[in-house]
Amino acid sequence: MDAIITAAGRNSRMIEDFTNLKMEPIHKLKLKIDDKPIIIHTIENVMKADIENITVMLGHFRDEIYGILDEYSMLDCVRIRENSNVDVALSETILNALSGCSDCDYLFMAADQPTISPETINNMINIYNSDSDKYNLVSVLARRKTGVLNSAEGLGMPFCCYGSLIYNYLKGANCNLNPILRNMIKDGVKFYGIEAVDDVELLNINHYSEYLKIKDIIEKSSGN
Template sequence: MDAIITAAGKNSRMINDFKRMDKTPVHKLKLKIEDKEILIHTIDHILESDIENITIVLGNFRDEIYGLLEDYGLTKKISVKYNKDNDVGLSQTITTALEGCKNSYYLFAAADQPTVTANTINNMIEKLESSPNPDNTISILARRKTGWLDSAEGLGMPFCCYGDLLYGYLKDENDNLNPILRKMIKDNVEFYGVKAENDLELLNINCYSEYLKIKEEIEET
């Protein structure tokens, strides 16, 4: 299985937090935990899993993020794609990644998910591959219930599924993922919620306080 990482967002909440603190904004993917940037933690965990190949999609701040990948020699290990237009929703970022290569299974992960472990990624892969109908199944990090789900409320990345299944829902949309996932479950796409290895995996990093919470908890252990 391959992976698609989305790293094309506007970083607007983090920028606003830095401005409120009267500090020069830093892109959230470049903020450090244990002396390593958030993006690099995310990539490292995926590389440690059973994923074979990685594609990252860039949009806003593309040069800055590509430069970070270069600093770690990662442009030789992963493929890079670019949104044609920076001002697009997450659905179009994933569509960019899938164009020309929809007939495979993928892990879909956000670049700002440094706490999702290789073990959890492997659990999602295993649940998809062992499901009765993998072409019509999404294995996803559970945020409420685990096991087979009857609702997509609150769900998002990371998840694993067949590329062509997701592409069919995304290609004409320009939105965030949750409403699309809700539509999929109404259409009887099967969802399996994989239990998080720890509570940190369920935290998102959108604002500075969320970053500090994760940084402090990781660095205290």
Template sequence: MNAIITAAGKNSRMINDFEKRNETPIHKLKLEINEKPILIHTLNNVLNSNIDNVIIALGHHKDEIYSLLEEYDFLDKVQIKVNPDVNVGLSKTIENCLNENFENDYLFMAADQPTISTNTINNLISTLKNSENPRNTISVLARRKIGKLDSAEGLGMPFCCYGKLLYNYVKYENDNLNPILRKMISDNVDFYGISSENELELMNINHYDEYIYIKNELEK
């Protein structure tokens, strides 16, 4: 099982929040929780799981993220894939990572998901591997219903699936993932939702107040 960690976004919402506070913007992946950057927490959780290889996708702010990986000695632990065109949707970022090797199972996860535990990652992996048809299945962290899903509403990363299954959809799109997941479920791809360990795993870090809330909860 491989992993694709996406870190190619514009970071625009966090930048806007810093500007509203009259502060110099800091990339959200560099913001610290327990004295370590968000990105490093995410990568450690993935590398401690049943993942064999990690690809990190870069685009916007790639030099900043590369420097962070270098600072924390991760360059020999991950493979880096840079988007040829940074101004693309998430689907094209994933396509760029998959186009050389889609004949594998993958965990797809955002770099700003430090609350996703190693146990949850392993649960996603085992749910896919133990499904009736792993080549036509997505195991996903559920926001609502648990078990077999009949809707992709509200779903996103992290999830696991066969690389070629997703590649056959993202290669035709330049969009976010949710519309693609909805199309996949309408095409009878099996979706299985697993439960979170806690509410923090279901939270995104897009805005400064979300970062502060999660930081405070994890540092208690």
């Protein structure tokens, strides 16, 4: 299985938070936990899981993020692809990532998910690979109910599915991910929700306060 990590967003909510706090804005993927940028934590966790190849999708702030990957010697470990037009929604970023290479099993993950453990990633992969109809399956981190799901409410990345399965749903959508997943469920695609290994995996980093909370949890657990 390969992985697509999206790092192409506008970072607008974090920028707004820094502005309101009268602080110099920092891209959230550059914010550090245990003295390491968020995006590096995410990539390293994916690398520790049962993943063969990793593609990182860039868009907004591509030079800054590329610089982080270079600084931490990640350019030999991941493939970089870029949105030619940076002003696109998440669905278009994933569509661009799959262009010309949709015939593959994929883990889809956001670069701002440093809490997702290799164990949880492998649990999603194992459920996906063990299903007799995996080409019609999305194995996803459950936000509410686990097991077979009949609703995409609250769902997003990370998830595993066959590239071609989601590819046609992405064409012309230009939206966030949840409407895509809702349409897939409506069409009979099977969704299986995987329980998080730790509740911290269910937390998002959209705002500065959320970053501080996750930073505190992770650093306390690591003894720093």
